[in-house]
Amino acid sequence: MKRALSSCVAEGAEGLRRIFDQVKNQSRCVYGYGLSHPAANALELCELFGFEDLPRGVVSNYAPGHASLEKEREDQTCSSFFRHTPGATSPKSIQLPPRRVIWKANRTKEDHQKFQIALASAEQQKSNTLQPNPEILPVAFFGIRSCDLRAMHTLQNVFDVQGQGVPKSAAEMPLLITASCVEPGHNCFCTSFGYGPECQDSDLNITECFVEEEVQHNKGSESALEKTKCEQGKTARKQIFVVDAHTTRGRPIVEALSKDQHLRHASQHETALLTATLKRSQQRLKEFIAARVPNEENRSKVWAGADIAKQLRDQARSKNWETIAESCLSCGNCTMVCPTCFCTTVEDSIDLEAQRSERTQVWDSCFTAGHSYVHGGTVHKSTPSRYRQWMMHKLSSWHDQFGESGCVGCGRCTTWCPVGIDFLASAYQMTKGVE
Amino acid sequence: MIELGRSAAWLPEVCVVTDVCRENKSTVTLELENSSSEPHSQPLAGQFHMLYAFGVGEIPVSFSRIESDKVAHTVREVGAVSKAIAALKPGASLGVRGPFGNSWSVSAKEHKHIVLIAGGLGLAPLRPLIERLWQESRKYEQILLLIGSRDPQSMLFTDDVTRWRTRIEVRRSVDSCQFRNRGDDWNESVGFVHTLLDRESELSKDTAAFICGPEIMMRHCAERLVELGVNSRQISLSLERNMKCGIGLCGHCQFGPDFLCKQGPIGNYHNLRPRLRIREF
Ligand SMILES: Cc1cc2nc3c(=O)[nH]c(=O)nc-3n(C[C@H](O)[C@H](O)[C@H](O)COP(=O)(O)OP(=O)(O)OC[C@H]3O[C@@H](n4cnc5c(N)ncnc54)[C@H](O)[C@@H]3O)c2cc1C
Ligand code: SF4
Ligand code: SF4
DSSP states (O other), X not given: XXXXXXXXXXXXXXXXXXXXXXXXXXXXXXXXXXXXXXXXSSEEEEEOOSGGGSXXXXXXXXXXXXXXXXXXXXXXXXXXXXOSOOOSOOTHHHHSOXXXXXXXXXXXXXXXXXXXXXXXXXXXXXXXXXXXXXXXXXXXXXXXXXXXXXXXXXXXXXHHHTTOOOOOOGGGXXXXXXXXXXXXXXXXXXXXXXXXXXXXXXXXXXXXXXXXSOOOOOGGGHHHHHHHEEEETTEEEEEEXXXXXXSTTHHHHHHHHHXXXXXXXXXXXXXXXXXXXXXXXXXXXXXXXXXXXXXXXXXXXXXXXXXXXXXXXXXXXXXXXXXXXXXXXXXXXXXXHOSSOOOEEEEEEEOTTSXXXXXXXXXXXXTSTGGGEETTEEXXXXXXXXXXXXXXIIIIIHHHHHSSOSOOSOOHHHHTOTTOOOHHHHHHHHHTTOO | OOOOOBGGGTOOEEEEEEEEEEEETTEEEXXXXXXXXXXXXOOOTTOEEEEEETTTEEEEEEOSEXXXXXXXXXXXXXXXXHHHHHTOOTTXXXXXXXXXXXXXXXXXXXXXXXXXXXXXXXXXXXHHHHHHHHHTGGGOSEEEEEEEESSXXXXXXXXXXXXXXXXXXXXXXXXXXXXXXXXXSOOSEESOGGGGGTTOSOOOTTEEEEEESOHHHHHHHHHHHHHTTOOGGGEEEEOOOOOSSSSSOSXXXXXXXXXXXXXXXXXXXXXXXXXXXXXXX
């Protein structure tokens, strides 16, 4: 793997806190994965008000139809920050809120037949967008993953291609601080799209590494090191965060922290450790994918490309959809957790006097009967036809519509499917044996 | 990267209903002032508006008349929103977004023979096209309009039909006619609309066909036209899918790769045929 020689290292939780605070100070707000409340057993994408909101010592345990979190160990000095994979919600909930009022209508007092319509809030009216006015500080995402970033671009591309994206200056773009997935989930398959487990196109990427050996003492920073090691029997465990800046927005963060001695250049040993950590993660991903896509050929090339788009199109009339979707409940969970699904519907509400009405845009799913309802009936009546819409949209028609894949390989649809239908394995089933 | 669509696209403009005309028991035509003063935003035949009834909802409805100072929509009362719109009186407000979608395309240079087939309310989206062809009828060798309806009582735009007959050939048929034996004045055909093509043995290769009606009826008609020698690329159909936004964002109107609110509602039979044959697609 090609990598910049300029990796820097922050030591221990204190080191990570410095990075977080630096990001927090220059952002309107910071979003990342956290526990919605201390007792919650699920990660979600939420606002991180401070460093303490990062889920520390939390390991995710995901399998088809299963998601749980485990406490790593009681040890506060060395417990991990990024050994979990993303939660059910994704940056989509910021890009496209699950529910938002778009406009309000009021009847005219004098003439009951007449009404006016205006955007829901004064802010929206001012900026003529559906979002609050952008302030000078951008928002930041902290600790999101390469698939999250890919999904954010994919969703933005939908708005842009449809001519509905709002042009933004570079300064208004969110600051993207990603983390490498050092412990990939069982349902992940990002690498079959050619990226992950680390992220190379964010502003700054952080890889958490552990050194399970005797700590090499360095006179200058002895006390800092003491803090970050913890004894486990005879070996000591040291936690470091390898930081790679990729952009002109990421580099000043590194420079500022280096000046204050909170970051230093990675040693040769640490660079080797980083490589080994990522390699191990890649190896695990390879095994997880191989368990579902036995054929090496298929595994390595087709998922992101147009090949699969065509292969699935050719299968549109196949009987296999019935087999694949046999246990599907048509619940729509997969589309709700999907970081790129953009379908929405609208709800109109009216007050008791029938004077004021509001239009609300809410997430929708192609697994509902209403999604394809036209007067006289639903087009997608059966569950297999809905499953086909979902899979063909993600892996086939998305290419026609937006020139890329609608799937990013995050595996959420498989994790949160109540009956554990494996999306990757199903796609492979649908396309295998087809040239 | 986190800003969403411009609101302007979601925000209806409030228009005033200038006239209301009941076509039959369940169908009403509403007239609105044509507010688009600039020529490039003039609606085209085949396009549609999203019409919003206060507090009830918003639905896609095609233009059934396009004139420089006014447009009309013909609405059949089938559910909550269409009923609310059909109940409006002159002077009432109506929320309007659009025009959206593509249009019927016809050129006298390429086509000398025109076949138009309307099933039921499908005549409404075709009417602006028929009006144009009627005005330019001299440029064409033959214009044939076939209209199918459930029964004589629900035949639409009968005054227009009388006028159209002065320059173009109009054949009409009803699916059934209960009063036929009881002195009802229906003296045209009975049977499904595609049977009106049975009189033809062959159609010219330069025929352009335009079909609007229920999907199953459009498929039958298109197949029949292909048998009669019409190029499937020259057969245009107008499809219907659920639509919530009209700007390609709500995802409801997808028909495989197409968003029917943008790449549609009109498509050519050559492209659509493979997808129309897939059940529940
Ligand atoms: C491009 C296009 C042009 C149309 N032109 C006309 C026209 O000129 N005249 C006319 O009377 N009707 C037209 N329709 C159909 C019209 O939109 C539906 O009859 C209407 O949406 C029914 O809404 P409802 O609330 O009255 O009925 P319900 O059956 O209660 O429908 C509930 C909701 O489902 C959706 N829906 C139901 N049927 C359709 C449908 N056929 N197409 C899209 N969404 C639907 C709407 O969101 C509607 O609010 C057109 C549809 C499309 C897609
Ligand atoms: S159609 Fe289905 S798969 Fe496609 S974006 Fe909408 S909900 Fe997701
Ligand atoms: S695939 Fe699973 S998550 Fe998706 S609708 Fe079916 S049962 Fe629900």
